[in-house]
Amino acid sequence: MSEPARPVPAVLTEDRVRELLPLPAAIEATREALIAQAAGRVTQPGPWHLEIPEARGEVHIKGAYVHGTGYYAAKLATGFYGNTAKGLPVSSGLSVVADAATGFPVVIALDGGYLTDARTAAAGALATDALARPDAEVVALIGPGIIGELTLAALPVLRRPSELRIYGPTGSRARAAAERLAASHGWTATVAPDARRAVEGAHIVITATPTRAPHLDGAWLAPGAHVTALGADMAGKRELLHSVLERADVIAADDVTQSRAVGELQYAPDLPAVALGDVLASRVPGRTDPAQITVADLTGLGAEDAAVAARIAAAVL
Known part of the structure:
Protein backbone atom coordinates (compact mmCIF):
# COMPACT_ATOMS: atom_id res chain seq x y z
CA MET A 1 0.00 0.00 0.00
CA SER A 2 1.42 3.37 -1.01
CA GLU A 3 1.97 6.08 1.55
CA PRO A 4 -0.46 9.04 1.43
CA ALA A 5 0.85 12.01 -0.50
CA ARG A 6 2.50 14.66 1.60
CA PRO A 7 1.02 18.15 1.32
CA VAL A 8 2.97 20.52 -0.88
CA PRO A 9 3.57 23.88 0.83
CA ALA A 10 2.46 27.06 -0.87
CA VAL A 11 5.37 29.32 -1.80
CA LEU A 12 4.69 33.04 -1.39
CA THR A 13 6.74 35.87 -2.86
CA GLU A 14 7.58 39.00 -0.89
CA ASP A 15 5.00 41.02 -2.83
CA ARG A 16 2.30 38.49 -1.95
CA VAL A 17 3.33 38.47 1.72
CA ARG A 18 3.09 42.26 1.83
CA GLU A 19 -0.42 42.07 0.36
CA LEU A 20 -1.49 39.51 2.96
CA LEU A 21 0.00 41.35 5.94
CA PRO A 22 -0.52 45.11 5.86
CA LEU A 23 0.60 46.96 8.97
CA PRO A 24 -2.82 46.98 10.72
CA ALA A 25 -2.93 43.17 10.46
CA ALA A 26 0.66 42.94 11.71
CA ILE A 27 -0.26 45.10 14.72
CA GLU A 28 -3.25 42.90 15.56
CA ALA A 29 -1.22 39.67 15.31
CA THR A 30 1.70 41.10 17.27
CA ARG A 31 -0.59 42.34 20.05
CA GLU A 32 -2.00 38.82 20.42
CA ALA A 33 1.51 37.35 20.50
CA LEU A 34 2.77 39.75 23.17
CA ILE A 35 -0.24 39.07 25.40
CA ALA A 36 0.16 35.29 24.94
CA GLN A 37 3.89 35.51 25.69
CA ALA A 38 3.31 37.39 28.94
CA ALA A 39 0.64 34.88 29.97
CA GLY A 40 2.92 31.89 29.39
CA ARG A 41 0.89 30.58 26.45
CA VAL A 42 3.85 30.28 24.07
CA THR A 43 6.38 27.51 23.47
CA GLN A 44 9.58 28.78 21.89
CA PRO A 45 13.29 28.01 21.95
CA GLY A 46 15.77 30.68 22.87
CA PRO A 47 16.83 32.92 19.99
CA TRP A 48 19.81 31.75 17.93
CA HIS A 49 22.18 34.35 16.52
CA LEU A 50 25.19 34.15 14.24
CA GLY A 68 -4.29 27.21 20.69
CA THR A 69 -3.42 28.34 17.18
CA GLY A 70 -3.36 26.15 14.12
CA TYR A 71 0.23 26.74 13.07
CA TYR A 72 3.77 26.99 14.32
CA ALA A 73 6.54 28.78 12.48
CA ALA A 74 10.28 29.28 12.18
CA LYS A 75 12.04 32.16 10.48
CA LEU A 76 15.50 33.09 9.32
CA ALA A 77 16.21 36.81 9.09
CA THR A 78 19.46 38.53 8.20
CA GLY A 79 20.94 42.00 8.45
CA PHE A 80 24.07 42.51 6.35
CA TYR A 81 25.05 46.12 6.88
CA GLY A 82 27.66 46.19 4.14
CA ASN A 83 24.96 45.58 1.54
CA THR A 84 24.14 49.27 1.22
CA ALA A 85 27.50 49.91 -0.47
CA LYS A 86 26.71 47.06 -2.87
CA GLY A 87 23.33 48.47 -3.82
CA LEU A 88 21.54 45.60 -2.04
CA PRO A 89 18.91 45.62 0.73
CA VAL A 90 20.29 45.25 4.24
CA SER A 91 17.56 42.79 5.31
CA SER A 92 16.58 39.43 3.93
CA GLY A 93 14.96 36.25 5.17
CA LEU A 94 12.23 33.65 4.88
CA SER A 95 9.66 31.97 7.09
CA VAL A 96 8.31 28.42 7.17
CA VAL A 97 4.80 27.85 8.55
CA ALA A 98 3.68 24.36 9.53
CA ASP A 99 0.42 22.71 10.54
CA ALA A 100 0.36 22.35 14.31
CA ALA A 101 -1.77 19.18 14.02
CA THR A 102 0.42 17.23 11.56
CA GLY A 103 3.79 18.99 11.60
CA PHE A 104 3.83 19.34 7.81
CA PRO A 105 5.03 22.66 6.33
CA VAL A 106 2.14 24.41 4.63
CA VAL A 107 3.66 27.77 3.62
CA ILE A 108 7.14 28.91 2.67
CA ALA A 109 7.21 32.71 2.71
CA LEU A 110 10.09 34.21 0.74
CA ASP A 111 9.39 37.50 2.44
CA GLY A 112 12.80 39.15 2.12
CA GLY A 113 12.71 40.00 5.82
CA TYR A 114 9.38 41.84 5.61
CA LEU A 115 7.66 39.70 8.24
CA THR A 116 10.43 40.47 10.73
CA ASP A 117 10.38 44.15 9.85
CA ALA A 118 6.58 44.33 10.09
CA ARG A 119 6.29 42.60 13.46
CA THR A 120 9.14 44.71 14.86
CA ALA A 121 7.44 47.90 13.69
CA ALA A 122 4.12 46.66 15.05
CA ALA A 123 5.63 45.92 18.47
CA GLY A 124 7.25 49.37 18.48
CA ALA A 125 3.97 51.06 17.67
CA LEU A 126 2.09 49.02 20.28
CA ALA A 127 4.64 49.80 23.00
CA THR A 128 4.59 53.49 22.14
CA ASP A 129 0.82 53.65 22.18
CA ALA A 130 0.63 51.76 25.49
CA LEU A 131 3.21 53.85 27.36
CA ALA A 132 3.40 57.34 25.85
CA ARG A 133 1.31 60.20 27.22
CA PRO A 134 -2.12 60.46 25.59
CA ASP A 135 -1.32 64.01 24.43
CA ALA A 136 2.08 63.15 22.91
CA GLU A 137 2.62 65.15 19.72
CA VAL A 138 6.36 65.33 19.01
CA VAL A 139 8.21 62.19 17.89
CA ALA A 140 11.97 61.84 17.54
CA LEU A 141 13.34 58.98 15.43
CA ILE A 142 16.98 58.02 15.85
CA GLY A 143 17.88 55.71 12.98
CA PRO A 144 15.84 56.23 9.80
CA GLY A 145 16.50 52.76 8.40
CA ILE A 146 13.96 50.14 7.41
CA ILE A 147 12.83 49.39 10.97
CA GLY A 148 12.69 53.00 12.10
CA GLU A 149 10.73 54.20 9.10
CA LEU A 150 8.32 51.25 9.20
CA THR A 151 7.68 51.83 12.91
CA LEU A 152 6.77 55.44 12.14
CA ALA A 153 4.50 54.19 9.35
CA ALA A 154 2.78 51.83 11.82
CA LEU A 155 2.32 54.38 14.58
CA PRO A 156 -0.54 56.32 12.90
CA VAL A 157 -2.66 53.15 13.04
CA LEU A 158 -2.78 53.76 16.81
CA ARG A 159 -1.70 57.38 17.39
CA ARG A 160 -1.78 60.69 15.53
CA PRO A 161 1.30 62.72 16.49
CA SER A 162 1.84 65.90 14.49
CA GLU A 163 5.58 66.59 14.49
CA LEU A 164 8.47 64.33 13.53
CA ARG A 165 12.18 64.91 14.03
CA ILE A 166 14.66 62.53 12.44
CA TYR A 167 18.34 62.03 13.05
CA GLY A 168 20.64 59.62 11.26
CA PRO A 169 24.36 59.70 10.47
CA THR A 170 23.63 59.82 6.73
CA GLY A 171 21.86 63.11 6.13
CA SER A 172 20.51 62.20 2.70
CA ARG A 173 18.85 59.08 4.05
CA ALA A 174 17.31 60.99 6.94
CA ARG A 175 15.96 63.67 4.57
CA ALA A 176 14.47 61.05 2.23
CA ALA A 177 12.74 59.31 5.16
CA ALA A 178 11.41 62.63 6.45
CA GLU A 179 9.97 63.49 3.05
CA ARG A 180 8.27 60.11 2.65
CA LEU A 181 6.77 60.10 6.14
CA ALA A 182 5.60 63.70 5.87
CA ALA A 183 3.94 63.00 2.53
CA SER A 184 2.28 59.81 3.81
CA HIS A 185 0.99 61.07 7.15
CA GLY A 186 0.82 64.85 6.97
CA TRP A 187 3.45 65.38 9.66
CA THR A 188 5.69 68.36 10.01
CA ALA A 189 9.00 66.54 9.54
CA THR A 190 12.48 67.95 10.03
CA VAL A 191 15.98 66.51 10.02
CA ALA A 192 17.95 67.25 13.19
CA PRO A 193 21.69 67.96 13.05
CA ASP A 194 22.38 65.57 15.94
CA ALA A 195 20.61 63.13 18.24
CA ARG A 196 20.41 65.53 21.15
CA ARG A 197 18.54 68.19 19.21
CA ALA A 198 16.15 65.57 17.87
CA VAL A 199 15.37 64.26 21.35
CA GLU A 200 15.21 67.37 23.56
CA GLY A 201 11.57 68.30 24.13
CA ALA A 202 10.22 65.26 22.27
CA HIS A 203 7.31 63.37 23.82
CA ILE A 204 8.18 60.09 22.09
CA VAL A 205 11.66 58.85 21.18
CA ILE A 206 12.12 55.80 18.95
CA THR A 207 15.61 54.36 18.51
CA ALA A 208 16.23 51.79 15.77
CA THR A 209 19.95 51.30 15.26
CA PRO A 210 22.10 48.13 15.38
CA THR A 211 24.79 49.86 17.41
CA ARG A 212 27.05 48.71 20.21
CA ALA A 213 27.84 52.29 21.22
CA PRO A 214 24.97 53.80 23.25
CA HIS A 215 23.85 57.16 21.92
CA LEU A 216 20.75 58.25 23.86
CA ASP A 217 21.40 60.17 27.08
CA GLY A 218 18.80 60.28 29.83
CA ALA A 219 19.66 63.93 30.51
CA TRP A 220 18.10 64.84 27.15
CA LEU A 221 14.66 63.45 28.05
CA ALA A 222 11.89 65.83 29.04
CA PRO A 223 9.59 64.91 31.94
CA GLY A 224 6.85 62.65 30.60
CA ALA A 225 8.92 61.35 27.67
CA HIS A 226 8.59 57.81 26.39
CA VAL A 227 11.41 55.82 24.74
CA THR A 228 10.92 52.77 22.51
CA ALA A 229 14.28 51.04 21.96
CA LEU A 230 14.31 48.56 19.07
CA GLY A 231 17.98 48.01 18.30
CA ALA A 232 19.35 45.74 21.04
CA ASP A 233 18.59 42.12 20.17
CA MET A 234 21.98 40.46 20.72
CA ALA A 235 24.54 40.37 23.50
CA GLY A 236 26.73 43.45 23.13
CA LYS A 237 24.22 45.65 21.34
CA ARG A 238 23.14 48.81 23.10
CA GLU A 239 21.38 52.09 22.23
CA LEU A 240 20.64 53.60 25.65
CA LEU A 241 23.10 55.03 28.12
CA HIS A 242 22.49 53.81 31.66
CA SER A 243 21.10 57.25 32.51
CA VAL A 244 18.01 56.53 30.39
CA LEU A 245 17.13 53.41 32.35
CA GLU A 246 17.98 55.09 35.66
CA ARG A 247 15.48 57.87 34.94
CA ALA A 248 12.72 55.49 33.86
CA ASP A 249 9.75 55.16 36.17
CA VAL A 250 8.44 52.23 34.12
CA ILE A 251 10.43 49.77 31.97
CA ALA A 252 8.42 47.34 29.85
CA ALA A 253 10.06 44.53 27.88
CA ASP A 254 8.61 42.23 25.25
CA ASP A 255 10.11 39.43 27.35
CA VAL A 256 11.86 40.41 30.57
CA THR A 257 14.14 37.38 30.73
CA GLN A 258 15.23 37.74 27.12
CA SER A 259 15.75 41.47 27.56
CA ARG A 260 18.09 40.85 30.47
CA ALA A 261 20.09 38.53 28.21
CA VAL A 262 20.23 40.44 24.90
CA GLY A 263 18.32 43.73 25.28
CA ALA A 268 20.93 47.01 34.06
CA PRO A 269 19.75 43.52 35.03
CA ASP A 270 18.67 44.53 38.53
CA LEU A 271 16.23 47.24 37.48
CA PRO A 272 12.57 46.24 37.78
CA ALA A 273 10.65 45.64 34.54
CA VAL A 274 7.21 44.47 33.47
CA ALA A 275 6.07 42.47 30.46
CA LEU A 276 4.65 44.62 27.67
CA GLY A 277 1.98 41.99 27.05
CA ASP A 278 0.74 42.41 30.61
CA VAL A 279 0.45 46.16 30.05
CA LEU A 280 -1.43 45.61 26.78
CA ALA A 281 -3.81 43.21 28.52
CA SER A 282 -4.26 45.62 31.45
CA PRO A 290 1.91 62.29 32.80
CA ALA A 291 5.32 63.27 34.21
CA GLN A 292 6.70 59.73 34.31
CA ILE A 293 9.47 58.65 31.97
CA THR A 294 8.78 55.28 30.39
CA VAL A 295 10.95 52.90 28.37
CA ALA A 296 10.08 49.92 26.17
CA ASP A 297 12.94 47.47 25.57
CA LEU A 298 12.04 45.32 22.57
CA THR A 299 14.26 42.41 21.57
CA GLY A 300 11.97 40.58 19.14
CA LEU A 301 10.06 37.40 19.95
CA GLY A 302 9.65 34.09 18.18
CA ALA A 303 6.01 34.33 19.22
CA GLU A 304 5.65 37.47 17.11
CA ASP A 305 7.23 35.71 14.13
CA ALA A 306 4.86 32.78 14.56
CA ALA A 307 1.83 35.05 14.88
CA VAL A 308 2.43 37.08 11.72
CA ALA A 309 3.40 33.95 9.77
CA ALA A 310 0.26 32.17 10.92
CA ARG A 311 -1.77 35.17 9.80
CA ILE A 312 -0.58 34.86 6.20
CA ALA A 313 -1.00 31.07 6.25
CA ALA A 314 -4.60 31.41 7.39
CA ALA A 315 -5.23 33.86 4.57
CA VAL A 316 -4.10 31.53 1.80
CA LEU A 317 -5.11 28.07 3.03
Whole structure:
Protein backbone atom coordinates (compact mmCIF):
# COMPACT_ATOMS: atom_id res chain seq x y z
CA MET A 1 0.00 0.00 0.00
CA SER A 2 1.42 3.37 -1.01
CA GLU A 3 1.97 6.08 1.55
CA PRO A 4 -0.46 9.04 1.43
CA ALA A 5 0.85 12.01 -0.50
CA ARG A 6 2.50 14.66 1.60
CA PRO A 7 1.02 18.15 1.32
CA VAL A 8 2.97 20.52 -0.88
CA PRO A 9 3.57 23.88 0.83
CA ALA A 10 2.46 27.06 -0.87
CA VAL A 11 5.37 29.32 -1.80
CA LEU A 12 4.69 33.04 -1.39
CA THR A 13 6.74 35.87 -2.86
CA GLU A 14 7.58 39.00 -0.89
CA ASP A 15 5.00 41.02 -2.83
CA ARG A 16 2.30 38.49 -1.95
CA VAL A 17 3.33 38.47 1.72
CA ARG A 18 3.09 42.26 1.83
CA GLU A 19 -0.42 42.07 0.36
CA LEU A 20 -1.49 39.51 2.96
CA LEU A 21 0.00 41.35 5.94
CA PRO A 22 -0.52 45.11 5.86
CA LEU A 23 0.60 46.96 8.97
CA PRO A 24 -2.82 46.98 10.72
CA ALA A 25 -2.93 43.17 10.46
CA ALA A 26 0.66 42.94 11.71
CA ILE A 27 -0.26 45.10 14.72
CA GLU A 28 -3.25 42.90 15.56
CA ALA A 29 -1.22 39.67 15.31
CA THR A 30 1.70 41.10 17.27
CA ARG A 31 -0.59 42.34 20.05
CA GLU A 32 -2.00 38.82 20.42
CA ALA A 33 1.51 37.35 20.50
CA LEU A 34 2.77 39.75 23.17
CA ILE A 35 -0.24 39.07 25.40
CA ALA A 36 0.16 35.29 24.94
CA GLN A 37 3.89 35.51 25.69
CA ALA A 38 3.31 37.39 28.94
CA ALA A 39 0.64 34.88 29.97
CA GLY A 40 2.92 31.89 29.39
CA ARG A 41 0.89 30.58 26.45
CA VAL A 42 3.85 30.28 24.07
CA THR A 43 6.38 27.51 23.47
CA GLN A 44 9.58 28.78 21.89
CA PRO A 45 13.29 28.01 21.95
CA GLY A 46 15.77 30.68 22.87
CA PRO A 47 16.83 32.92 19.99
CA TRP A 48 19.81 31.75 17.93
CA HIS A 49 22.18 34.35 16.52
CA LEU A 50 25.19 34.15 14.24
CA GLU A 51 27.57 36.97 13.39
CA ILE A 52 29.67 37.15 10.21
CA PRO A 53 32.13 39.95 11.00
CA GLU A 54 33.77 40.08 7.57
CA ALA A 55 30.45 41.08 5.98
CA ARG A 56 29.08 43.01 8.98
CA GLY A 57 26.37 40.37 8.93
CA GLU A 58 23.88 39.06 11.46
CA VAL A 59 21.73 35.95 11.14
CA HIS A 60 18.72 35.47 13.45
CA ILE A 61 16.73 32.25 13.71
CA LYS A 62 13.58 32.26 15.81
CA GLY A 63 10.38 30.29 16.01
CA ALA A 64 7.45 29.48 18.26
CA TYR A 65 4.09 27.91 18.76
CA VAL A 66 1.39 30.12 20.27
CA HIS A 67 -0.87 27.74 22.16
CA GLY A 68 -4.29 27.21 20.69
CA THR A 69 -3.42 28.34 17.18
CA GLY A 70 -3.36 26.15 14.12
CA TYR A 71 0.23 26.74 13.07
CA TYR A 72 3.77 26.99 14.32
CA ALA A 73 6.54 28.78 12.48
CA ALA A 74 10.28 29.28 12.18
CA LYS A 75 12.04 32.16 10.48
CA LEU A 76 15.50 33.09 9.32
CA ALA A 77 16.21 36.81 9.09
CA THR A 78 19.46 38.53 8.20
CA GLY A 79 20.94 42.00 8.45
CA PHE A 80 24.07 42.51 6.35
CA TYR A 81 25.05 46.12 6.88
CA GLY A 82 27.66 46.19 4.14
CA ASN A 83 24.96 45.58 1.54
CA THR A 84 24.14 49.27 1.22
CA ALA A 85 27.50 49.91 -0.47
CA LYS A 86 26.71 47.06 -2.87
CA GLY A 87 23.33 48.47 -3.82
CA LEU A 88 21.54 45.60 -2.04
CA PRO A 89 18.91 45.62 0.73
CA VAL A 90 20.29 45.25 4.24
CA SER A 91 17.56 42.79 5.31
CA SER A 92 16.58 39.43 3.93
CA GLY A 93 14.96 36.25 5.17
CA LEU A 94 12.23 33.65 4.88
CA SER A 95 9.66 31.97 7.09
CA VAL A 96 8.31 28.42 7.17
CA VAL A 97 4.80 27.85 8.55
CA ALA A 98 3.68 24.36 9.53
CA ASP A 99 0.42 22.71 10.54
CA ALA A 100 0.36 22.35 14.31
CA ALA A 101 -1.77 19.18 14.02
CA THR A 102 0.42 17.23 11.56
CA GLY A 103 3.79 18.99 11.60
CA PHE A 104 3.83 19.34 7.81
CA PRO A 105 5.03 22.66 6.33
CA VAL A 106 2.14 24.41 4.63
CA VAL A 107 3.66 27.77 3.62
CA ILE A 108 7.14 28.91 2.67
CA ALA A 109 7.21 32.71 2.71
CA LEU A 110 10.09 34.21 0.74
CA ASP A 111 9.39 37.50 2.44
CA GLY A 112 12.80 39.15 2.12
CA GLY A 113 12.71 40.00 5.82
CA TYR A 114 9.38 41.84 5.61
CA LEU A 115 7.66 39.70 8.24
CA THR A 116 10.43 40.47 10.73
CA ASP A 117 10.38 44.15 9.85
CA ALA A 118 6.58 44.33 10.09
CA ARG A 119 6.29 42.60 13.46
CA THR A 120 9.14 44.71 14.86
CA ALA A 121 7.44 47.90 13.69
CA ALA A 122 4.12 46.66 15.05
CA ALA A 123 5.63 45.92 18.47
CA GLY A 124 7.25 49.37 18.48
CA ALA A 125 3.97 51.06 17.67
CA LEU A 126 2.09 49.02 20.28
CA ALA A 127 4.64 49.80 23.00
CA THR A 128 4.59 53.49 22.14
CA ASP A 129 0.82 53.65 22.18
CA ALA A 130 0.63 51.76 25.49
CA LEU A 131 3.21 53.85 27.36
CA ALA A 132 3.40 57.34 25.85
CA ARG A 133 1.31 60.20 27.22
CA PRO A 134 -2.12 60.46 25.59
CA ASP A 135 -1.32 64.01 24.43
CA ALA A 136 2.08 63.15 22.91
CA GLU A 137 2.62 65.15 19.72
CA VAL A 138 6.36 65.33 19.01
CA VAL A 139 8.21 62.19 17.89
CA ALA A 140 11.97 61.84 17.54
CA LEU A 141 13.34 58.98 15.43
CA ILE A 142 16.98 58.02 15.85
CA GLY A 143 17.88 55.71 12.98
CA PRO A 144 15.84 56.23 9.80
CA GLY A 145 16.50 52.76 8.40
CA ILE A 146 13.96 50.14 7.41
CA ILE A 147 12.83 49.39 10.97
CA GLY A 148 12.69 53.00 12.10
CA GLU A 149 10.73 54.20 9.10
CA LEU A 150 8.32 51.25 9.20
CA THR A 151 7.68 51.83 12.91
CA LEU A 152 6.77 55.44 12.14
CA ALA A 153 4.50 54.19 9.35
CA ALA A 154 2.78 51.83 11.82
CA LEU A 155 2.32 54.38 14.58
CA PRO A 156 -0.54 56.32 12.90
CA VAL A 157 -2.66 53.15 13.04
CA LEU A 158 -2.78 53.76 16.81
CA ARG A 159 -1.70 57.38 17.39
CA ARG A 160 -1.78 60.69 15.53
CA PRO A 161 1.30 62.72 16.49
CA SER A 162 1.84 65.90 14.49
CA GLU A 163 5.58 66.59 14.49
CA LEU A 164 8.47 64.33 13.53
CA ARG A 165 12.18 64.91 14.03
CA ILE A 166 14.66 62.53 12.44
CA TYR A 167 18.34 62.03 13.05
CA GLY A 168 20.64 59.62 11.26
CA PRO A 169 24.36 59.70 10.47
CA THR A 170 23.63 59.82 6.73
CA GLY A 171 21.86 63.11 6.13
CA SER A 172 20.51 62.20 2.70
CA ARG A 173 18.85 59.08 4.05
CA ALA A 174 17.31 60.99 6.94
CA ARG A 175 15.96 63.67 4.57
CA ALA A 176 14.47 61.05 2.23
CA ALA A 177 12.74 59.31 5.16
CA ALA A 178 11.41 62.63 6.45
CA GLU A 179 9.97 63.49 3.05
CA ARG A 180 8.27 60.11 2.65
CA LEU A 181 6.77 60.10 6.14
CA ALA A 182 5.60 63.70 5.87
CA ALA A 183 3.94 63.00 2.53
CA SER A 184 2.28 59.81 3.81
CA HIS A 185 0.99 61.07 7.15
CA GLY A 186 0.82 64.85 6.97
CA TRP A 187 3.45 65.38 9.66
CA THR A 188 5.69 68.36 10.01
CA ALA A 189 9.00 66.54 9.54
CA THR A 190 12.48 67.95 10.03
CA VAL A 191 15.98 66.51 10.02
CA ALA A 192 17.95 67.25 13.19
CA PRO A 193 21.69 67.96 13.05
CA ASP A 194 22.38 65.57 15.94
CA ALA A 195 20.61 63.13 18.24
CA ARG A 196 20.41 65.53 21.15
CA ARG A 197 18.54 68.19 19.21
CA ALA A 198 16.15 65.57 17.87
CA VAL A 199 15.37 64.26 21.35
CA GLU A 200 15.21 67.37 23.56
CA GLY A 201 11.57 68.30 24.13
CA ALA A 202 10.22 65.26 22.27
CA HIS A 203 7.31 63.37 23.82
CA ILE A 204 8.18 60.09 22.09
CA VAL A 205 11.66 58.85 21.18
CA ILE A 206 12.12 55.80 18.95
CA THR A 207 15.61 54.36 18.51
CA ALA A 208 16.23 51.79 15.77
CA THR A 209 19.95 51.30 15.26
CA PRO A 210 22.10 48.13 15.38
CA THR A 211 24.79 49.86 17.41
CA ARG A 212 27.05 48.71 20.21
CA ALA A 213 27.84 52.29 21.22
CA PRO A 214 24.97 53.80 23.25
CA HIS A 215 23.85 57.16 21.92
CA LEU A 216 20.75 58.25 23.86
CA ASP A 217 21.40 60.17 27.08
CA GLY A 218 18.80 60.28 29.83
CA ALA A 219 19.66 63.93 30.51
CA TRP A 220 18.10 64.84 27.15
CA LEU A 221 14.66 63.45 28.05
CA ALA A 222 11.89 65.83 29.04
CA PRO A 223 9.59 64.91 31.94
CA GLY A 224 6.85 62.65 30.60
CA ALA A 225 8.92 61.35 27.67
CA HIS A 226 8.59 57.81 26.39
CA VAL A 227 11.41 55.82 24.74
CA THR A 228 10.92 52.77 22.51
CA ALA A 229 14.28 51.04 21.96
CA LEU A 230 14.31 48.56 19.07
CA GLY A 231 17.98 48.01 18.30
CA ALA A 232 19.35 45.74 21.04
CA ASP A 233 18.59 42.12 20.17
CA MET A 234 21.98 40.46 20.72
CA ALA A 235 24.54 40.37 23.50
CA GLY A 236 26.73 43.45 23.13
CA LYS A 237 24.22 45.65 21.34
CA ARG A 238 23.14 48.81 23.10
CA GLU A 239 21.38 52.09 22.23
CA LEU A 240 20.64 53.60 25.65
CA LEU A 241 23.10 55.03 28.12
CA HIS A 242 22.49 53.81 31.66
CA SER A 243 21.10 57.25 32.51
CA VAL A 244 18.01 56.53 30.39
CA LEU A 245 17.13 53.41 32.35
CA GLU A 246 17.98 55.09 35.66
CA ARG A 247 15.48 57.87 34.94
CA ALA A 248 12.72 55.49 33.86
CA ASP A 249 9.75 55.16 36.17
CA VAL A 250 8.44 52.23 34.12
CA ILE A 251 10.43 49.77 31.97
CA ALA A 252 8.42 47.34 29.85
CA ALA A 253 10.06 44.53 27.88
CA ASP A 254 8.61 42.23 25.25
CA ASP A 255 10.11 39.43 27.35
CA VAL A 256 11.86 40.41 30.57
CA THR A 257 14.14 37.38 30.73
CA GLN A 258 15.23 37.74 27.12
CA SER A 259 15.75 41.47 27.56
CA ARG A 260 18.09 40.85 30.47
CA ALA A 261 20.09 38.53 28.21
CA VAL A 262 20.23 40.44 24.90
CA GLY A 263 18.32 43.73 25.28
CA GLU A 264 19.01 47.02 26.99
CA LEU A 265 18.43 45.37 30.35
CA GLN A 266 21.57 43.27 29.91
CA TYR A 267 23.34 46.42 31.16
CA ALA A 268 20.93 47.01 34.06
CA PRO A 269 19.75 43.52 35.03
CA ASP A 270 18.67 44.53 38.53
CA LEU A 271 16.23 47.24 37.48
CA PRO A 272 12.57 46.24 37.78
CA ALA A 273 10.65 45.64 34.54
CA VAL A 274 7.21 44.47 33.47
CA ALA A 275 6.07 42.47 30.46
CA LEU A 276 4.65 44.62 27.67
CA GLY A 277 1.98 41.99 27.05
CA ASP A 278 0.74 42.41 30.61
CA VAL A 279 0.45 46.16 30.05
CA LEU A 280 -1.43 45.61 26.78
CA ALA A 281 -3.81 43.21 28.52
CA SER A 282 -4.26 45.62 31.45
CA ARG A 283 -2.94 43.00 33.84
CA VAL A 284 -0.35 45.45 35.18
CA PRO A 285 -0.26 49.26 34.95
CA GLY A 286 1.99 51.06 32.52
CA ARG A 287 2.23 54.83 32.78
CA THR A 288 0.26 56.17 35.75
CA ASP A 289 1.32 59.83 35.67
CA PRO A 290 1.91 62.29 32.80
CA ALA A 291 5.32 63.27 34.21
CA GLN A 292 6.70 59.73 34.31
CA ILE A 293 9.47 58.65 31.97
CA THR A 294 8.78 55.28 30.39
CA VAL A 295 10.95 52.90 28.37
CA ALA A 296 10.08 49.92 26.17
CA ASP A 297 12.94 47.47 25.57
CA LEU A 298 12.04 45.32 22.57
CA THR A 299 14.26 42.41 21.57
CA GLY A 300 11.97 40.58 19.14
CA LEU A 301 10.06 37.40 19.95
CA GLY A 302 9.65 34.09 18.18
CA ALA A 303 6.01 34.33 19.22
CA GLU A 304 5.65 37.47 17.11
CA ASP A 305 7.23 35.71 14.13
CA ALA A 306 4.86 32.78 14.56
CA ALA A 307 1.83 35.05 14.88
CA VAL A 308 2.43 37.08 11.72
CA ALA A 309 3.40 33.95 9.77
CA ALA A 310 0.26 32.17 10.92
CA ARG A 311 -1.77 35.17 9.80
CA ILE A 312 -0.58 34.86 6.20
CA ALA A 313 -1.00 31.07 6.25
CA ALA A 314 -4.60 31.41 7.39
CA ALA A 315 -5.23 33.86 4.57
CA VAL A 316 -4.10 31.53 1.80
CA LEU A 317 -5.11 28.07 3.03
